[in-house]
Amino acid sequence: MRRVGFFLLFIAVRLCSAKWVRINSTCFLGDRNRRKYDQAFKSCQGKNAHLHSIQNKAELNSLTRLFPGERLWVSAIRTTSSFEWSGGGDCCPKSWWGTGEPHASDNCVFLYKNRVHGHSCAATLYSICSKPVDSEWRPVKCEEYNWMDLCGVEIMANCDGLSCQDVCDTHPDCDQFAKLSNLCINIKNDAPLDKCTVKMRPNVELYERTFYCK
Structure with missing residues (x-):
């Protein structure tokens, strides 16, 4: 990432x-x-x-x-x-x-x-x-990432009618998330690969928070 x-x-x-x-x-x-x-x-x-x-x-x-x-x-x-x-x-x-x-x-x-x-x-x-700062979420094309090096280290249940974006917004360290079935995955790439709980695949929907000043 x-x-x-x-x-x-x-x-x-x-x-x-x-x-x-x-x-x-x-x-x-x-x-x-x-x-x-x-x-x-x-x-x-x-x-x-x-x-x-x-x-x-x-x-x-x-x-x-x-x-x-x-x-x-x-x-x-x-x-x-x-x-x-x-x-x-x-x-x-x-x-x-x-x-x-x-x-x-x-x-x-x-x-x-x-x-x-x-x-x-x-x-x-x-x-x-x-x-x-202002921020917004944007979809990211899978080919922009080296998926072999990317892993999710925290799985967040998409519960109580919340969207993946809403769930990610409640986690201060979450600036990327992926949608996979009814799960949200808080993505990080700074954890050792042997500690990854989820190995990402190119068929998930990936979103990234972008920050900007206007």
């Missing part, structure tokens, strides 16, 4: 592309229009997205590579005693902050060169919008 190295593709993307870019399960858009924090927040909402809240250090590093050398608003804003993301949760670990930051006069936060920095919310900067 072919898997695309999305992460490597995204490193080369620059902010000027003006297109949504996928990293894992999130789509990102670098807004090239300079705006105040409140304006940036509303601009992302107008795109059915949110001013982004950074989830972890790995994501912080990925966004820095995705948008190199840019100062970009993120959603953190000062509360009574600390900074919080717009959706809740503290921002940010001390190791994320630039040297000597944040300052007492800083009320909003931007990302720059692998660090977060405090700033006046009235400053005009670029920004990062984000939203969950």
